[in-house]
Amino acid sequence: MLLGLFTWLGHAGAAEDQRLADLRGVRQARFNEDGSRVLVRMSKRELGLWDVESGRAVKGDLEQVSMKLPYFVEETGRRFVASVGEGTARVFDMTTGMAISPPIAIELLETGRGSPAFSPDLSQVLLFDQKQQAQIFEVKSGQRIAQLTLEKPNEDFDVSGLAAKFAKDGPVCFIITHQGVLRRYDTTTWKLAGEPMTHPNREGWHFSFNLSEDGQHVVTCDGPGENGPKGYLQLWDTQTSRPLGQALEATNGVSGRFLPGGKRLVVSRARGRAGVHEVPSLKRLFDLPEHDDVEGPMVKATPDGKGIFTWGYSESVIFSDATTGKHLGSSSNRALLKDVLVTPDSKEAFLVYNNTAFLLQQHYDQYVVQVSLPDFKVKNSLRILGYLTSVDLSPEGSRLMVIEGLTGKEQVRLFDAATLKETGVK
Numbered sequence: 001m002l003l004g005l006f007t008w009l010g011h012a013g014a015a016e017d018q019r020l021a022d023l024r025g026v027r028q029a030r031f032n033e034d035g036s037r038v039l040v041r042m043s044k045r046e047l048g049l050w051d052v053e054s055g056r057a058v059k060g061d062l063e064q065v066s067m068k069l070p071y072f073v074e075e076t077g078r079r080f081v082a083s084v085g086e087g088t089a090r091v092f093d094m095t096t097g098m099a100i101s102p103p104i105a106i107e108l109l110e111t112g113r114g115s116p117a118f119s120p121d122l123s124q125v126l127l128f129d130q131k132q133q134a135q136i137f138e139v140k141s142g143q144r145i146a147q148l149t150l151e152k153p154n155e156d157f158d159v160s161g162l163a164a165k166f167a168k169d170g171p172v173c174f175i176i177t178h179q180g181v182l183r184r185y186d187t188t189t190w191k192l193a194g195e196p197m198t199h200p201n202r203e204g205w206h207f208s209f210n211l212s213e214d215g216q217h218v219v220t221c222d223g224p225g226e227n228g229p230k231g232y233l234q235l236w237d238t239q240t241s242r243p244l245g246q247a248l249e250a251t252n253g254v255s256g257r258f259l260p261g262g263k264r265l266v267v268s269r270a271r272g273r274a275g276v277h278e279v280p281s282l283k284r285l286f287d288l289p290e291h292d293d294v295e296g297p298m299v300k301a302t303p304d305g306k307g308i309f310t311w312g313y314s315e316s317v318i319f320s321d322a323t324t325g326k327h328l329g330s331s332s333n334r335a336l337l338k339d340v341l342v343t344p345d346s347k348e349a350f351l352v353y354n355n356t357a358f359l360l361q362q363h364y365d366q367y368v369v370q371v372s373l374p375d376f377k378v379k380n381s382l383r384i385l386g387y388l389t390s391v392d393l394s395p396e397g398s399r400l401m402v403i404e405g406l407t408g409k410e411q412v413r414l415f416d417a418a419t420l421k422e423t424g425v426k
Contacts, residue, residue: 019055021424026403026410028070032094033077035394038401039094041071043408047082049097052399052414055424060097070110074118077395079139081116081125083108091125091139101125102142106135109162117164117173119187126164126173134164134175136190146190150177161207167215174218174238180207182220184238194241201232201247208255212262217244217279219256219265227252233267235282245282250296259322260305266322269296274310276322286325289318298337302346307374309349311337317351319374328374335367343397343417348372348379350400350417352391364388368400370420380420393417 025043032039037058038050049058071082077094084090089108091101109128117126124145126136134148150162161178171187180199183192197220199207204222211218218238224231231253235244248254252270256277259266264285265277274288274296291297291312300309307328311317316332317340335355342349353367368382368391389403389410400415414424 018057019424020050020052020412020414021055024405024409024411026405026412029392029401029403029412030073030080031077031392031394031399031401033395034095035396035399037095038412038414039071039073039080040412043410047071049094052424058097061092061099062097072116074122079118079122081127089127101137101139104137104142106137115163117166119166119173120168124187126166126175128162128164132162132178148175148185148190150175151179151181163208165209165211167211168213170215172215172238174209174211176207176209176220178207180204180220180222182209182218182236184241194239197236197241197243199232200234200243201230203229204231210255210257211238212258212279213260214262217258217262219258221253221255223253231270235265235280237280244280248282257301259301260303264305264322266299266301266308268299272296274299276308276325288320288325289327290314291316291318300340300342302342302373303344304346306346309340309342311340319376329376331371331376338366339391341391341393341400342373343393344395345397346373350391350393352388354388362387362406368402368420370417382415382420399423 026040027043028041030039036052040048047062049062051058071080073080080092080094081089087107088103089106090099090103093100106127107130109130123139124136125139126134129135133150136145138145164175166173173185173187176182180202182197184194186193199220199222201222206223209218209220216238218236219233221233222231230249230251233248233254233256237244250269250272254269256265256267263279265279267277268274271294276285278285288310291314297310297312306322308320308322309317315334316330317337319329321328335353338354339352340349349371351369355365364385364387366384366388369378370380371378384404386404387406392401398417400417402413403410404413405411415422
């Protein structure tokens with residue numbers, strides 16, 4: 001196995017005064033659940049966990065981990081899965097860096113091509129192997145609980161569609177295959193529960209699904225993969241495995257996400273208007289604002305489900321009431337809005353703008369603007385003059401992380417989310 005094969009700046013063999021801010025060549029970085037740690041994967045596969053306050057490495061059991069594949073962090077930021085050598089993976093604690101599981105024997109499928117999943121109590125982990133089959137392990141013992149045989153892999157399909165999700169309540173897990181078949185499993189036996197739900201368009205290139213909070217409904221979607229074909233969205237009753245209503249369609253694809261409570265569905269079309277629909281009738285309650293004559297808007301709901309942001313090429317971002325569609329606030333700037341990050345309490349947002357005019361000359365100009373909601377009053381702003389890879393907000397909303405720099409020189413920069421003042425620098 002590929003263990004103990006590296007010495008890298010900022011971890012094994014590093015000087016005692018090494019800091020997170022000194023790292024260059026950061027490929028991947030994520031916060032843990034309370035924003036106190038940052039997990040970093042370097043361009044040469046090295047993996048490290050860093051304390052945000054001191055900027056120093058938290059070694060745990062990570063000193064001898066050299067990763068061939070990206071790591072995967074479960075949605076609460078408490079655990080992560082990492083490959084620790086050829087044919088071996090392991091589950092780690094995201095705060096201490098200590099191994100939670102023994103080595104698990106599996107040839108992992110690249111994370112970007114098949115997303116793993118943890119059970120709500122973190123006792124089980126579902127991983128996809130190189131044969132694109134699902135394997136389920138007990139985390140504490142590392143013992144394999146089940147192996148699920150899915151459709152035979154077909155290279156004509158985009159295998160990034162492989163995905164799994166455990167229901168929050170009840171012993172249920174859903175898995176969608178790269179051929180658009182969604183299955184529901186009873187996690188006490190890992191037997192199929194009900195009939196498979198086959199997406200109406202089997203010719204799609206990429207398939208995905210979204211589960212309602214109460215687990216009663218699910219939508220399957222497909223991306224056509226080329227400019228021109230239609231994509232489809234189908235609503236399902238998870239208890240009967242029956243489709244509800246006719247599939248919605250849109251040129252270049254359509255997707256849907258349930259708002260909290262599961263009774264409303266935000267439908268986003270690649271071309272055409274986005275809107276909010278009632279569940280399970282799929283009655284269109286109201287349209288969301290348009291930002292282009294052809295392309296559909298980018299859409300994001302607040303964590304509390306009370307507001308919806310839309311933006312696009314119109315140089316404006318609009319905040320609408322998620323129940324009535326009423327206009328709540330907006331902002332218009334000449335820079336192109338790239339993303340919206342919302343605090344967990346839904347009271348503030350960080351608008352990420354790109355105003356770069358001379359890209360080929362490697363002159364970059366980007367901004368993070370902190371606004372209050374719903375009035376869009378500007379509280380703070382941050383200007384970034386290096387190439388911007390990503391901006392991320394810690395799960396509890398206290399810190400902002402920016403990955404900045406050209407290939408091979410990417411660095412992590414941390415900011416206090418309340419003031420946008422940089423932290424962790426010498």
